[in-house]
Amino acid sequence: MIDLTELTVKETARLLRLRSFSASELVTAHVERIERLDRRVKAFLRFTPELWEKQAEEADRRIVRGDLGPLVGIPMAVKDVLCVRGVETTAGSQILRGFKPPYTGTAVSRLFEAGAVMLGVTNCDEFAMGSSTENSGYHPTHNPWDLDRVPGGSSGGSAAAVSAAEAMIALGTDTGGSIRQPAALCGVVGMKPTYGRVSRYGLIAFASSLDQIGPFARSVEDAAIVLEAMAGRDPLDATSSDRPNDVLRDFDAGVKGMRLGVPREYYEVQGIEPGVKAAIDKAIKAFRDAGAEIVDVALPHTDYGLAAYYIIAPAECSSNLARFDGVRYGMSIEDAQNITELYMRTRREGFGTEVRRRVMLGTYALSSGYYDAYYLKAQKVRTLIKRDFDTAFEKCDAIISATSPTVAFPIGSKTQDPLSMYLCDVLTLGGNLAGLPGISVPCGFSNDLPVGLQILAPQWRENTALRVARAYEVASGVKAEVPSPLSGEV
Amino acid sequence: MDWEVVIGMEVHVQPRTRSKMFCGCAIGNLGDPPNSNVCEICLGMPGVLPVINQAAVEACLKTALALNCEIPRHTKFDRKNYMYPDLPKGYQISQYDLPMSTNGNLEVDGRRVRIRRVHLEEDTGKLIHAGDKLHKALVSFVDLNRAGVPLMEIVSEPDLRSADQARDYAVALRTLLRTIGASEAEMEKGQLRAEPNISIRRAGTEELGVKTELKNINSFRALHRAILYEVTRQTEVLESGGTVVQETRGWSEAEQRTFSQRSKEFAEDYRYFPEPDLPPLELDPAWIEELRRALPELPAARRARLVSEYGLPAADAVQIAADRELADLFEGAVGAGADAKPVANWIIGEVAPTGKFPTADHLAELVKLVTAGRITRDQAKEVLVESVETGRSPSQIVAEHGFAQVSDEAALEAEVRAVMAANPRAVEDYRAGKKQAIGALMADLKQRAPQANPKVARDLLLRLLG
Numbered sequence: 022m023i024d025l026t027e028l029t030v031k032e033t034a035r036l037l038r039l040r041s042f043s044a045s046e047l048v049t050a051h052v053e054r055i056e057r058l059d060r061r062v063k064a065f066l067r068f069t070p071e072l073w074e075k076q077a078e079e080a081d082r083r084i085v086r087g088d089l090g091p092l093v094g095i096p097m098a099v100k101d102v103l104c105v106r107g108v109e110t111t112a113g114s115q116i117l118r119g120f121k122p123p124y125t126g127t128a129v130s131r132l133f134e135a136g137a138v139m140l141g142v143t144n145c146d147e148f149a150m151g152s153s154t155e156n157s158g159y160h161p162t163h164n165p166w167d168l169d170r171v172p173g174g175s176s177g178g179s180a181a182a183v184s185a186a187e188a189m190i191a192l193g194t195d196t197g198g199s200i201r202q203p204a205a206l207c208g209v210v211g212m213k214p215t216y217g218r219v220s221r222y223g224l225i226a227f228a229s230s231l232d233q234i235g236p237f238a239r240s241v242e243d244a245a246i247v248l249e250a251m252a253g254r255d256p257l258d259a260t261s262s263d264r265p266n267d268v269l270r271d272f273d274a275g276v277k278g279m280r281l282g283v284p285r286e287y288y289e290v291q292g293i294e295p296g297v298k299a300a301i302d303k304a305i306k307a308f309r310d311a312g313a314e315i316v317d318v319a320l321p322h323t324d325y326g327l328a329a330y331y332i333i334a335p336a337e338c339s340s341n342l343a344r345f346d347g348v349r350y351g352m353s354i355e356d357a358q359n360i361t362e363l364y365m366r367t368r369r370e371g372f373g374t375e376v377r378r379r380v381m382l383g384t385y386a387l388s389s390g391y392y393d394a395y396y397l398k399a400q401k402v403r404t405l406i407k408r409d410f411d412t413a414f415e416k417c418d419a420i421i422s423a424t425s426p427t428v429a430f431p432i433g434s435k436t437q438d439p440l441s442m443y444l445c446d447v448l449t450l451g452g453n454l455a456g457l458p459g460i461s462v463p464c465g466f467s468n469d470l471p472v473g474l475q476i477l478a479p480q481w482r483e484n485t486a487l488r489v490a491r492a493y494e495v496a497s498g499v500k501a502e503v504p505s506p507l508s509g510e511v
Numbered sequence: 512m513d514w515e516v517v518i519g520m521e522v523h524v525q526p527r528t529r530s531k532m533f534c535g536c537a538i539g540n541l542g543d544p545p546n547s548n549v550c551e552i553c554l555g556m557p558g559v560l561p562v563i564n565q566a567a568v569e570a571c572l573k574t575a576l577a578l579n580c581e582i583p584r585h586t587k588f589d590r591k592n593y594m595y596p597d598l599p600k601g602y603q604i605s606q607y608d609l610p611m612s613t614n615g616n617l618e619v620d621g622r623r624v625r626i627r628r629v630h631l632e633e634d635t636g637k638l639i640h641a642g643d644k645l646h647k648a649l650v651s652f653v654d655l656n657r658a659g660v661p662l663m664e665i666v667s668e669p670d671l672r673s674a675d676q677a678r679d680y681a682v683a684l685r686t687l688l689r690t691i692g693a694s695e696a697e698m699e700k701g702q703l704r705a706e707p708n709i710s711i712r713r714a715g716t717e718e719l720g721v722k723t724e725l726k727n728i729n730s731f732r733a734l735h736r737a738i739l740y741e742v743t744r745q746t747e748v749l750e751s752g753g754t755v756v757q758e759t760r761g762w763s764e765a766e767q768r769t770f771s772q773r774s775k776e777f778a779e780d781y782r783y784f785p786e787p788d789l790p791p792l793e794l795d796p797a798w799i800e801e802l803r804r805a806l807p808e809l810p811a812a813r814r815a816r817l818v819s820e821y822g823l824p825a826a827d828a829v830q831i832a833a834d835r836e837l838a839d840l841f842e843g844a845v846g847a848g849a850d851a852k853p854v855a856n857w858i859i860g861e862v863a864p865t866g867k868f869p870t871a872d873h874l875a876e877l878v879k880l881v882t883a884g885r886i887t888r889d890q891a892k893e894v895l896v897e898s899v900e901t902g903r904s905p906s907q908i909v910a911e912h913g914f915a916q917v918s919d920e921a922a923l924e925a926e927v928r929a930v931m932a933a934n935p936r937a938v939e940d941y942r943a944g945k946k947q948a949i950g951a952l953m954a955d956l957k958q959r960a961p962q963a964n965p966k967v968a969r970d971l972l973l974r975l976l977g
Contacts, residue, residue, distance in 0.1 A: 104558040117557065124551050126558055225557040229787035258560050259789050337787055340592050343601020344555045348653065360651075364594055387592070387782035396784060 025050035026186040027503055030243040033189065034091045037084055044080035044094030048073050048138055051096040055140070055187045058507060063162050064172075064182035066101055068141035069108055076138040083136055091246050093136030098143045098188035100179050103129050103234065104223040105139065112225045113145040113175075115158040116371025117351040126223010127258065128192065128234045128251040135250040140188055143178030147373045148342065149199055149227040151175050152445035155436055156375045163432070164207060165504040166470055170429040173203030173445075176237070180207040183237040186503045190247050191237040196227050197330055198424075198449025200235045201461035205424035205473020208463045209501045210244045210490070211237045213449075215480045216456035217262040219248070220255030226341040228334040229260075231453040239501035241462060241490040245269050248483065268483040276492040277312030281305075282417030286323035287448055293426040296467025301423050304464050304474050304493060308421070311496040318413040318420065322405045323451060329406070330450045331443060332386050332399035338376075339383030345371065378439065407455045414479045419489045422448055424461040424473035448475060458483040462490045463501050513714040514749075516742050518677045518707050519669035521724075522684060523662045524694045525634070525702040526570030532633040532661035533561030533604065541700055545639075545654035553659035555599025560788050563588075567631060567661035568792070569802065570693040571611050574663055575629045576803050577691045580615030587791040588631075592782040596653050597636040605632035605664075607783040609791075617667075618811050619676065619683045625668040634660040657701075663694075669708065669719065674738035678731050681705045682833070686810045690835040698730055705734050709741050711749065720745075721755040725769060727762045737762040741769050813838055821851040830859050837863055843871025849878040861892065867899040877905040884964060890914045918964040920971050926960040927971050941976055949973070 025047050028036070037044060052073070059065055073096070080094035099105060102112045104122035111117035125133070133139070146156035154162045154177025162177045164170040165185040172181040176193030180203035183191045193200040195213035204211025212235045219234045226232060236247035245268055254263035283305065288298075309315055347353035347367030354370065357363035372380070386395035413420060425445060435442045452459040457477050464474035474493065478486035494500065530536060534552035552559040575582055589607035610630035616623050636655035665684065671677045685703055688694040696703040705728055710720035725741060728734050740762075745755050760769040785791075808816070814832035817823045821841075823831070831837050837858055844854045857878055862868060869877070877898070881891045886909055894905045894914065901908075909915055917923055930952055931938050940948040949972070956968055 102558075104556075110557070112557065120557070122551070122556065122558065124556070222560050223558045226788075257562060259562050260560075260787075336784060340590050340602050340782070340784070343592060343594055344557070344599060346594060346596070346601060348596045349554060349599065350556070360596060384782065387784055389780045389782070392782075392784070 026054045026189070028189070029240045030091060030095055030189060030238065030246055031240070033095060034093070037094050038089070044084065044138065045077040047094055048077040048096055048140070051140060051187060051189070054185075058185050059187060061163060061168055062165055062181050062185050062187070063160055064143055064178045064185065064187055065098065065141045066111070066113075066144050066159055066178065067109055069105075069139050072108070072139045076133070076136075080136050080138060088136070090136050092132065092250055095137050096140050096189050097132060097137040098140050098179055098182040098191040099129060100176050100191070100193050101142045101145050102149055102194055102225040102227075103192055104225065105129055105142075108142065110142065110225070111158070112149070113147045113157045113159065114371065114373070114376070115352060116345045116367070120351045122223075124223065127220035127255045129223060131251050132192075132247070137190070143176070143182050143191060145178055146175035146199075147376050148225070148338065149175040149194055149196055149232075150338070150375050150379055152198070152202055152442050153430075153432075153435065154178060154203070155432065156373055158373055161432055164429045165507055166208060167429060169431055170470070171206070171432050173206035173425070173429065175199040175203075176211075177203045179237050180204050180209055180211060183207070183209045183239060184501070184504060185507055186239075189238070190243060192234060192247075193237055194224055194227075194232055194234050195449075195453065196231045196334060197453050198446040200237065201424050201449050201459055201473065201475055202445055204237055204461040205475075206429040206471065208471030208473075208504070209237055209239055210241055210460065210462050211235065212244045212248060212460040212483075212486070213452060213458065214248060214252065214483055215262075215458045216453075217260050218264070218458070218481070218483065219251045220258040220261045222255055222257040226337075228337040229341060230337060231330075231334060233453075241460070241487060241494050242272070244460070245272065245487045262481075264481050268487060270484040271488050272484065272491055274488055275311065275495075276308055276489055278314075279419070279489065280314045280316050280417040281308055281489065282316050282318035282413055282420045284318050284320040284323070284413065284420060284422065286320045287420075287422035290423075290426050290447055292444060293423060294428065294467060297423050297426060297428065297472050300465045300467055300472040301421075301474065304421065304497065307493060307497045311492055316417050318416050320406075320409045320413060320451065322402065322409050323447075325402045326406050326451045326454055327443065327447055329399040329402035330446070330454060331382070332395050333403065333454075335379040335383030336386045336396050336399075337383065339380045339387065342372075342376070342380055347371075375439070403454045406451055410451070410455045410457060410477075410479075418478070419485050420477040421489070422475050422477075424448060424475040428467050428470035428472060452477050456480055458486050460486045460490045462493060463499050464493075464497075465499055514711045514742075514746055515714045515716075516672055516674075517669045517710050517712060517719060517722075518671035518673075518738065520665075520667045520671065520677060520680060521706040521708065522665045522681065523704040523706070524574070524665060524684075524688060524696060526567050526574075526661050526663055526694050527692065528564055528566040528570065528661055530564060530566075531659040532564050532567055532631070533659055536659065538660055539656050543656055545652065546656060548656045549658070553599065554655060555601070561604060561786075563789060563792070564661060568611070571629060571631045571663045572794070572799065572802055573691050573806060574665070574688065574693045575612030575615065576799070576806060577687055577693075577809055578612075578615035578617055578626045578629060578665070580612035580626060580629055582612050582794055582799050583609065584794055584796070585609060585791050586611050586794060588786040588789045589783045590786050593779055595635070596651070597638050597655075597658070599636065599655060599658055603633060603635065604786055604789070606630035617680065617683060617687065619680045622670075622676070624670045624680055627666045627668050629663055629665050632662050632664060634658065634662050669710075674735045674742070677707055677738055678735045681734055682731060683810070686833045686835075690810050691806055701729070704728070707734065707738055709738060709745070710755070711742060711745050721757050723755065723757065723769075724759045725762055726759060726772065727764075729764075733762055733764060736767060737769060740767065744769065807835070817841070821845060823851060823855055827855045827859060830863065831855060834863070836868060840868060840871055840874060844874040844878065847872050847875035849875035850882060853878045853882060857895075861895055867896070869895060869899050873898050873904055880905060880909065884916060884918060885909070886914050886916045887961070887965065890916070890961065914962065916964045917960070917962050918967045920967060923960065923963055923968055923971055926956065926963065927968060927975060930956045930959060930972070931975065938976065949976075
């Protein structure tokens with residue numbers, strides 16, 4: 022008897038057509054698994070039975086009609102920053118408690134049209150600000166590989182849900198690594214597309230020039246299928262691109278003859294754990310064995326990237342979060358005597374510590390007299406970082422590194438030290454500053470905890486990143502596994 | 512020593528578009544129910560994004576071109592951050608350091624007023640306070656129908672030297688905007704909002720005085736009065752040894768005075784930064800050229816041409832060129848064969864004050880009927896009204912009413928004799944040498960025979976009397 026929750030999208034699509042089971046049965050299997058496991062993992066904030074029932078029935082009708090769409094009937098979890106009409110969407114924040122958007126964002130809409138079935142809303146760091154999901158305004162999420170550890174973040178709920186096989190696929194958002202880092206820490210595939218590849222319409226903005234929506238899945242191919250379904254120009258997002266949707270081109274072409282760059286600044290990044298480094302060394306060897314040429318490349322401005330990121334992202338967030346003022350939706354203090362008091366108390370009570378910290382940082386960085394020294398300077402660094410990548414990609418087709426310098430860390434171990442938390446993103450945020458596509462794939466274990474391999478490609482070359490990731494999956498035999506610590510529960 | 516007045520103008524103009532600046536919502540009308548022209552985008556819901564309205568960009572560029580501005584290759588939008596309940600996103604999308612255009616000018620009564628910049632932004636919503644005064648209001652309501660409506664901001668240099676000049680500048684701007692079709696620019700509908708910056712300085716000095724900015728002005732008359740009031744106020748402050756405070760002042764129409772609204776001492780820091788949701792705009796020079804070529808003749812050029820081509824007195828040309836429709840009507844009627852000066856007289860005397868426009872052909876026909884002596888002026892006025900109302904031609908109306916003027920002495924003789932018979936006293940007076948008695952007789956004749964050619968009738972009357 023097969024476990025319906027442990028299949029890939031590709032396998033499921035085939036079995037659904039063979040009528041081995043129905044989409045409704047598939048959803049039921051996932052719901053039952055969620056009921057068994059999520060009390061401890063706490064990946065979800067809310068469930069959407071009214072959606073999954075309707076969508077599963079519709080999926081079964083589509084299958085009967087002979088619809089061959091690969092996502093028809095596929096159970097999906099959605100990060101709490103993506104607006105779905107009528108479904109409470111809070112960006113992990115108390116300030117939006119009870120908010121039900123009057124519209125559905127483009128990426129989710131496209132997946133609904135492709136036949137995906139929404140199971141529920143997953144936990145995340147408040148307004149996607151964090152690397153552990155501990156900044157959620159509701160509760161922390163636990164890493165399925167070790168429930169005392171964090172799943173990473175900010176899309177920790179989505180990563181944990183896919184890792185625990187509570188959902189087959191999930192959506193996350195990545196501003197500085199918020200898809201790739203939790204994917205690495207939870208041992209699943211997570212991809213951040215090129216900035217502009219997927220419409221941001223309906224994504225509750227953290228930092229508009231860095232945010233991208235991307236998929237979580239348990240195989241590279243599944244991630245690619247989800248990305249392909251979401252990608253493409255959207256008239257509602259002026260920053261979305263009309264580049265051809267070619268993310269699956271040359272998917273199975275392998276890495277023979279490809280040049281893969283290893284940046285010293287990433288390979289020897291400060292604080293990288295020996296076990297992580299060992300896993301990456303094994304991956305490099307696997308690539309070499311598969312016929313790739315490994316080349317040294319340099320990203321000399323890496324050290325400044327973190328600083329620039331923590332100016333630009335808070336600056337944009339300070340403006341993006343101004344709309345949460347207690348006037349039109351979400352939390353609103355009842356007994357305020359005047360508008361200033363309404364603003365101050367609503368925002369003080371509604372936002373958590375990290376969000377308030379970043380709003381203040383960003384407000385300061387944009388202030389008159391400081392703008393040139395901070396925001397403008399950071400934008401110049403951003404240009405230099407883009408240039409670093411341009412130069413590096415003259416020598417290689419893709420860049421490989423660890424996704425995170427460390428494996429999942431214990432819950433509570435970094436919450437008192439924001440700077441140590443910020444360092445979690447040191448290998449991922451360069452991809453956001455430069456707008457590059459990047460993917461994290463499972464790359465073995467260190468101390469029984471998953472390690473992630475990051476592949477970065479030039480802008481609009483998702484197909485390269487996916488091709489390299491796929492080749493690694495094939496060559497190494499490393500696949501996303503369902504965590505053994507949970508197997509006793511299943 | 513005399514004071515010199517220095518005025519710069521900030522004018523916000525709503526370009527003529529069907530939808531808002533960054534979403535598909537209709538612009539709507541003044542009396543629409545609150546929050547009826549809104550969507551998730553202009554409500555500033557979480558997750559929404561702006562998309563630039565191409566028609567607004569085009570209207571702004573046309574305006575910039577008509578104001579002889581320089582148009583850059585690249586322009587961008589910026590966020591102006593401040594929190595207020597009428598601003599749903601907590602920031603206004605505007606333009607800061609790379610506006611749509613810079614360095615233009617507008618000629619007003621032979622003087623060149625320099626234009627610093629013309630840029631594009633979005634309007635805010637409106638607050639309605641229940642209770643008589645803001646600080647006493649128990650409840651405040653927010654109407655976001657106006658939120659996201661496109662606005663062009665036209666900023667002049669401080670080149671205006673009097674309330675008259677400031678008003679004339681605003682009027683000239685309105686004419687220009689209407690001529691090029693960029694805006695309906697109706698002040699009463701809030702489509703054109705003028706905010707003068709006023710300061711005074713000792714005549715002959717160069718340094719600018721401390722300025723105040725006036726808001727809440729909703730007519731050209733109010734603009735004029737508010738400036739006069741403010742100049743007097745500033746003069747009194749300075750002459751009594753005080754100092755003018757830099758601030759925003761409101762104009763109270765009811766009290767006919769300005770009052771302090773907001774001191775600029777604690778000037779807000781708007782933390783401008785480039786709007787990351789909108790890529791910079793590349794303005795294709797070929798497109799700009801196309802827009803430039805498509806511009807209609809501008810009011811200043813047309814005014815000059817009305818004088819040179821049609822021989823109109825300058826004063827007539829100013830009035831007619833002030834409105835594109837009037838000028839089109841004038842040229843149309845003259846083109847249809849009517850004489851220029853009488854057409855101008857009819858337009859200035861009858862069409863402009865009533866705003867009721869006949870077709871150019873009908874106006875030409877009417878003027879020709881009068882010039883040829885076929886109908887009287889009084890008859891012609893009636894015909895004009897009826898022609899505008901019914902759309903029928905003046906000659907049709909004249910025929911139906913039997914309005915044709917009678918100039919045949921034989922046909923008029925019976926009427927003239929009847930008048931004489933009915934007014935024996937006036938006849939006697941006239942014959943006794945009281946020549947002014949002719950007036951009473953003519954008045955009665957006009958009553959009895961409105962179709963009579965007054966000149967012919969008068970000559971006949973004089974002959975029969977004498």
